[in-house]
Amino acid sequence: xxxxxxxxxxxxxxxxxxxxxxxxxxxxxxxxxxxxxxxxxxxxxxxxxxxxxxxxxxxxxxxxxxxxxxxxxxxxxxxxxxxxxxxxxxxxxxxxxxxxxxxxxxxxxxxxxxxxxxxxxxxxxxxxxxxxxxxxxxxxxxxxxxxxxxxxxxxxxxxxxxxxxxxxxxxxxxxxxxxxxxxxxxxxxxxxxxxxxxxxxxxxxxxxxxxxxxxxxxxxxxxxxxxxxxxxxxxxxxxxxxxxxxxxxxxxxxxxxxxxxxxxxxxxxxxxxxxxxxxxxxxxxxxxxxxxxxxxxxxxxxxxxxxxxxxxxxxxxxxxxxxxxxxxxxxxxxxxxxxxxxxxxxxxxxxxxxxxxxxxxxxxxxxxxxxxxxxxxxxxxxxxxxxxxxxxxxxxxxxxxxxxxxxxxxxxxxxxxxxxxxxxxxxxxxxxxxxxxxxxxxxxxxxxxxxxxxxxxxxxxxxxxxxxxxxxxxxxxxxxxxxxxxxxxxxxxxxxxxxxxxxxxxxxxxxxxxxxxxxxxxxxxxxxxxxxxxxxxxxxxxxxxxxxxxxxxxxxxxxxxxxxxxxxxxxxxxxxxxxxxxxxxxxxxxxxxxxxxxxxxxxxxxxxxxxxxxxxxxxxxxxxxxxxxxxxxxxxxxxxxxxxxxxxxxxxxxxxxxxxxx
Amino acid sequence: xxxxxxxxxxxxxxxxxxxxxxxxxxxxxxxxxxxxxxxxxxxxxxxxxxxxxxxxxxxxxxxxxxxxxxxxxxxxxxxxxxxxxxxxxxxxxxxxxxxxxxxxxxxxxxxxxxxxxxxxxxxxxxxxxxxxxxxxxxxxxxxxxxxxxxxxxxxxxxxxxxxxxxxxxxxxxxxxxxxxxxxxxxxxxxxxxx
Numbered sequence: 001x002x003x004x005x006x007x008x009x010x011x012x013x014x015x016x017x018x019x020x021x022x023x024x025x026x027x028x029x030x031x032x033x034x035x036x037x038x039x040x041x042x043x044x045x046x047x048x049x050x051x052x053x054x055x056x057x058x059x060x061x062x063x064x065x066x067x068x069x070x071x072x073x074x075x076x077x078x079x080x081x082x083x084x085x086x087x088x089x090x091x092x093x094x095x096x097x098x099x100x101x102x103x104x105x106x107x108x109x110x111x112x113x114x115x116x117x118x119x120x121x122x123x124x125x126x127x128x129x130x131x132x133x134x135x136x137x138x139x140x141x142x143x144x145x146x147x148x149x150x151x152x153x154x155x156x157x158x159x160x161x162x163x164x165x166x167x168x169x170x171x172x173x174x175x176x177x178x179x180x181x182x183x184x185x186x187x188x189x190x191x192x193x194x195x196x197x198x199x200x201x202x203x204x205x206x207x208x209x210x211x212x213x214x215x216x217x218x219x220x221x222x223x224x225x226x227x228x229x230x231x232x233x234x235x236x237x238x239x240x241x242x243x244x245x246x247x248x249x250x251x252x253x254x255x256x257x258x259x260x261x262x263x264x265x266x267x268x269x270x271x272x273x274x275x276x277x278x279x280x281x282x283x284x285x286x287x288x289x290x291x292x293x294x295x296x297x298x299x300x301x302x303x304x305x306x307x308x309x310x311x312x313x314x315x316x317x318x319x320x321x322x323x324x325x326x327x328x329x330x331x332x333x334x335x336x337x338x339x340x341x342x343x344x345x346x347x348x349x350x351x352x353x354x355x356x357x358x359x360x361x362x363x364x365x366x367x368x369x370x371x372x373x374x375x376x377x378x379x380x381x382x383x384x385x386x387x388x389x390x391x392x393x394x395x396x397x398x399x400x401x402x403x404x405x406x407x408x409x410x411x412x413x414x415x416x417x418x419x420x421x422x423x424x425x426x427x428x429x430x431x432x433x434x435x436x437x438x439x440x441x442x443x444x445x446x447x448x449x450x451x452x453x454x455x456x457x458x459x460x461x462x463x464x465x466x467x468x469x470x471x472x473x474x475x476x477x478x479x480x481x482x483x484x485x486x487x488x489x490x491x492x493x494x495x496x497x498x499x500x501x502x503x504x505x506x507x508x509x510x511x512x513x514x515x516x517x518x519x520x521x522x523x524x525x526x527x528x529x530x531x532x533x534x535x536x537x538x539x540x541x542x543x544x545x546x547x548x549x550x551x552x553x554x555x556x557x558x559x560x561x562x563x564x565x566x567x568x569x570x571x572x573x574x575x576x577x578x579x580x581x582x583x584x585x586x587x588x589x590x591x592x593x594x595x596x597x598x599x600x601x602x603x604x605x606x607x608x609x610x611x612x613x614x615x616x617x618x619x620x621x622x623x624x625x626x627x628x629x630x631x632x633x634x635x636x637x638x639x640x641x642x643x644x645x646x647x648x649x650x651x652x653x654x655x656x657x658x659x660x661x662x
Numbered sequence: 663x664x665x666x667x668x669x670x671x672x673x674x675x676x677x678x679x680x681x682x683x684x685x686x687x688x689x690x691x692x693x694x695x696x697x698x699x700x701x702x703x704x705x706x707x708x709x710x711x712x713x714x715x716x717x718x719x720x721x722x723x724x725x726x727x728x729x730x731x732x733x734x735x736x737x738x739x740x741x742x743x744x745x746x747x748x749x750x751x752x753x754x755x756x757x758x759x760x761x762x763x764x765x766x767x768x769x770x771x772x773x774x775x776x777x778x779x780x781x782x783x784x785x786x787x788x789x790x791x792x793x794x795x796x797x798x799x800x801x802x803x804x805x806x807x808x809x810x811x812x813x814x815x816x817x818x819x820x821x822x823x824x825x826x827x828x829x830x831x832x833x834x835x836x837x838x839x840x841x842x843x844x845x846x847x848x849x850x851x852x853x854x855x856x
Binding site: 063146149153162163166167168171176178323324325326345346350351359414417621635637 | 714717718729732737743746747748754755756758762765785787788789791800802803805817818820821822837838847849850856
């Protein structure tokens with residue numbers, strides 16, 4: 001066996017390589033604060049592994065991207081876990097990168113001869129951010145689509161080359177297949193390739209110069225760390241008090257409590273003389289293996305635990321598929337770009353020039369400042385300048401990010417946008433189950449043919465300017481000036497019973513805002529003063545015509561229904577005006593098949609038809625195409641399919657997940 | 663240090679005149695290697711980049727003329743209504759018979775005309791919503807406000823007002839609203855079609 005290893009070593013030199021890799025001397029002994037670089041390497045490795053397995057399940061085109069991610073997330077065994085780990089490691093990696101940078105700056109590890117390693121590190125930071133940005137689009141959901149639209153539009157404002165640059169990035173003048181193929185090639189090929197090459201150089205240079213010993217005055221080191229925490233929590237405290245949310249009054253107190261604790265700790269560090277910490281620390285040098293590696297491994301385990309914690313706690317979002325014609329009120333970048341996003345709201349960055357300054361020039365200056373740190377930090381004062389600059393950057397980042405999130409938490413439009421995208425996604429999952437899969441044209445086609453989602457949207461867009469639905473527009477929005485009956489529960493016994501009550505008939509709930517308030521029917525209802533028992537019987541009879549979702553025979557069964565019709569034909573004189581059960585005589589709207597699918601489609605299509613309101617129609621437009629008196633065709637606002645979707649939604653008729661099992 | 667070969671050391675003007683000189687030959691070999699190597703590598707790189715930048719030379723899909731509504735469908739009080747634009751479109755290899763492309767605000771004008779705006783915010787491309795006649799349009803991203811006529815409101819970080827779209831005047835006479843739907847570059851003052 002030994003001979004075999006010797007043979008391999010002779011041909012490859014592996015023993016020397018391993019020795020060099022493992023028996024690196026760690027001056028001053030292994031320490032916890034050296035773990036950040038290793039946790040980052042670990043995170044990159046996790047991303048490569050999970051990324052390659054995701055790649056095996058992902059398909060980058062506009063009709064398959066969302067669909068394949070849906071499949072990974074919901075159908076593939078452990079797919080949700082795979083995607084969850086990839087997603088949350090990406091989030092945590094950004095934090096680790098910042099911690100690593102802070103560590104390097106605080107310990108002035110960028111000083112000669114390590115300048116190049118610092119620069120490579122900063123480039124790596126930006127490659128990682130670019131990988132995150134390109135990865136955000138790949139699920140091709142509403143969230144990724146709109147955020148990417150904003151990001152690529154910002155690329156378009158770069159002077160001179162902007163327009164062409166944008167076209168190259170999105171692969172044409174419009175977002176589609178080639179946007180995805182390009183982003184995917186960048187995300188999974190070009191950028192990770194560059195990342196690996198640079199990480200190799202980064203680690204080579206790190207080994208060449210050895211670890212930077214945090215010299216230490218451990219007290220000074222501790223002061224740096226605590227003051228950094230102080231900056232972060234100080235900024236959060238200011239934010240928490242400025243934007244106090246009455247529902248969560250405990251937030252500012254908790255945050256400021258933590259801040260106070262940090263201040264006390266800093267004061268304690270300042271008052272206490274001497275360096276007793278460093279005195280107690282063993283001065284002898286340690287070895288990378290196993291002293292430091294043990295600490296690194298524990299830190300990596302903590303990172304993995306944090307990732308899994310988020311996967312299980314928050315799961316991994318997949319909103320509705322991208323739809324450029326469906327406005328999305330919650331278009332936001334990922335949290336680490338939120339500060340830049342928020343910054344662009346300030347009036348200082350108004351107009352084309354302001355946008356150029358805010359989105360391109362200011363970030364470029366900040367990046368340049370970070371690049372110059374090794375040169376600035378040559379002197380002791382320069383080092384302090386760097387530390388303060390970094391603290392200000394992080395403080396600014398925290399304040400802007402908190403402002404952005406705080407704004408969204410109090411913005412009804414934003415919250416409705418998120419809620420609708422989630423509802424769409426949830427419903428779509430149901431539709432896919434019902435359909436037994438996704439049609440070749442993509443998941444969006446399922447949403448577009450679903451009464452529950454599409455019907456509600458069409459109602460909100462076309463009907464809700466007059467008709468409320470449960471007081472709102474059916475999509476969580478408000479109806480500013482309702483002027484027609486509220487259609488929630490239309491055709492049900494309860495809804496019809498309300499209609500027959502004179503008081504409610506003439507109220508805003510039904511016809512109070514129409515000319516029918518003073519009409520024949522209102523007068524008739526006032527005259528006949530129906531008893532509750534009559535109302536029950538008539539509404540049972542009429543509801544049996546439409547049979548909307550949730551319909552069941554009333555107590556008393558068919559006999560009770562017949563008694564209702566009997567009342568309508570005789571005592572209540574309904575038949576004088578209305579056609580009932582096929583016996584059409586009067587001028588009022590026919591009640592044959594009242595609120596059935598066919599009746600409603602005809603009604604929405606042309607309420608002024610002689611069987612319906614006829615000439616008495618009050619403002620309700622005809623939504624379907626129809627022939628005018630002069631023989632020409634007046635095109636309708638909606639297609640028949642759209643009207644059927646609205647009617648299906650109003651009647652509560654849409655496929656339900658439970659139907660499949662039956 | 664490699665010891666100098668006495669045969670190779672000769673005055674430079676001599677070296678320049680001697681075609682068989684090894685130093686000169688070495689330089690030639692290096693130059694040819696670099697140039698030829700570069701040329702060979704530039705073939706795949708060049709071809710790749712040519713396809714990468716090809717969208718610059720491709721023509722945009724241009725505006726498409728589409729019927730969105732009848733004039734009488736629009737609210738009489740002049741408040742705008744949002745219409746989805748769904749049309750036939752080719753995206754790379756796929757031809758969609760009906761593809762959602764964007765959305766358009768239509769509003770009746772007092773002079774009987776109809777105004778049309780692309781709902782995409784000229785600032786960064788988010789979709790603006792309509793609040794009320796008094797409050798105008800509002801962008802949910804950077805909080806720009808646009809007035810009812812599409813111009814910039816008091817608080818508006820956008821470089822220009824909402825992008826108006828061409829409405830076919832002849833068809834308008836027949837009571838039909840036909841609009842040329844088009845997207846425009848965001849973030850700049852100039853309204854440039856893409």
